[in-house]
């Protein structure tokens with residue numbers, strides 16, 4: 176046995192002796208936050224492969240092989256670009272539009288409103304496909320191999336568009352800031368360039384808020400616990416190193432609290 180592996184052996188024995196894994200509360204161990212690329216997946220979210228008690232019902236995220244954090248919602252996948260825990264905001268981008276805006280299926284962006292909502296600032300930008308080429312003066316005109324002429328409206332509400340002249344439309348919200356500084360002179364580009372320009376506008380994503388109330392989680396985390404959810408009792412749980420507690424690891428445990436009450 177080499178010196179290295181011997182010391183590693185002793186080291187792991189030592190660790191094992193001090194903190195036996197069986198002594199660490201299973202829920203605490205399983206609900207460690209999951210790092211995926213630049214994002215940290217933690218309560219109210221859980222990684223799809225973590226037990227359901229690690230997250231609030233409905234808030235599952237996946238980590239794909241490129242370390243992108245993926246939210247699946249109503250038949251579409253979104254990449255999570257950024258998470259703001261204090262504001263409960265996710266910045267997301269539609270995966271199906273991330274390479275090319277020419278689509279096989281034309282699906283509107285819709286949220287599961289029992290889990291998420293739009294923030295107050297977004298524009299109703301819309302992609303139109305299969306249009307009469309003459310039907311628009313939009314600078315963002317393009318064509319797709321399978322769906323003919325199309326165009327992009329930064330704010331479909333304002334532009335009062337003749338929707339009926341296009342066979343398909345796809346609603347994709349954008350942040351107003353993207354519309355206020357659109358890339359220069361799409362007029363001069365080829366159709367493929369304009370598709371890239373539109374794709375890059377959409378790539379900046381839009382914001383959604385998560386509705387689940389997570390105010391209890393902060394104190395739990397501060398006290399060294401990991402947040403979770405009791406699906407049967409439909410209640411917040413704080414998983415501590417050795418037990419489950421109602422709110423924080425420094426307070427009384429759920430079990431003791433029940434004994435005291437009885």
Ligand SMILES: *[C@@H]1O[C@H](CO)[C@@H](O)[C@H](O)[C@H]1NC(C)=O
Pocket residue numbers: 232233234249287288289290
């Ligand atoms: C919305 O989310 C809730 C909570 O997870 C789920 O029960 C429901 O099926 C979802 N609705 C749709 C349309 O996906």
Ligand SMILES: *[C@@H]1O[C@H](CO)[C@@H](O)[C@H](O)[C@H]1NC(C)=O
Pocket residue numbers: 212240241242
């Ligand atoms: C994903 O992240 C893990 C852990 O940080 C890293 O080991 C792996 O190389 C990353 N994979 C890619 C494709 O970037």
Ligand SMILES: *[C@@H]1O[C@H](CO)[C@@H](O)[C@H](O)[C@H]1NC(C)=O
Pocket residue numbers: 292293294295386
């Ligand atoms: C969703 O957001 C809209 C405005 O942005 C607001 O009027 C509505 O109350 C919100 N819904 C929920 C469930 O928070």
Ligand SMILES: *[C@@H]1O[C@H](CO)[C@@H](O)[C@H](O)[C@H]1NC(C)=O
Pocket residue numbers: 297298299332
């Ligand atoms: C987007 O369109 C919907 C439905 O037409 C409307 O209720 C909403 O107010 C619009 N949002 C904005 C920011 O214009």
Ligand SMILES: *[C@@H]1O[C@H](CO)[C@@H](O)[C@H](O)[C@H]1NC(C)=O
Pocket residue numbers: 305306307323342
């Ligand atoms: C729109 O759809 C109809 C019926 O499928 C088709 O006949 C028509 O050619 C389409 N229009 C365009 C501009 O592709």
Ligand SMILES: *[C@@H]1O[C@H](CO)[C@@H](O)[C@H](O)[C@H]1NC(C)=O
Pocket residue numbers: 307339340341
């Ligand atoms: C396209 O334009 C032509 C001529 O203006 C019109 O006859 C035709 O109905 C239009 N097609 C669609 C799909 O709007």
Ligand SMILES: *[C@@H]1O[C@H](CO)[C@@H](O)[C@H](O)[C@H]1NC(C)=O
Pocket residue numbers: 390391394422
């Ligand atoms: C978090 O802990 C602080 C200090 O103990 C307390 O004042 C506050 O009410 C707690 N917050 C919640 C949501 O329980």
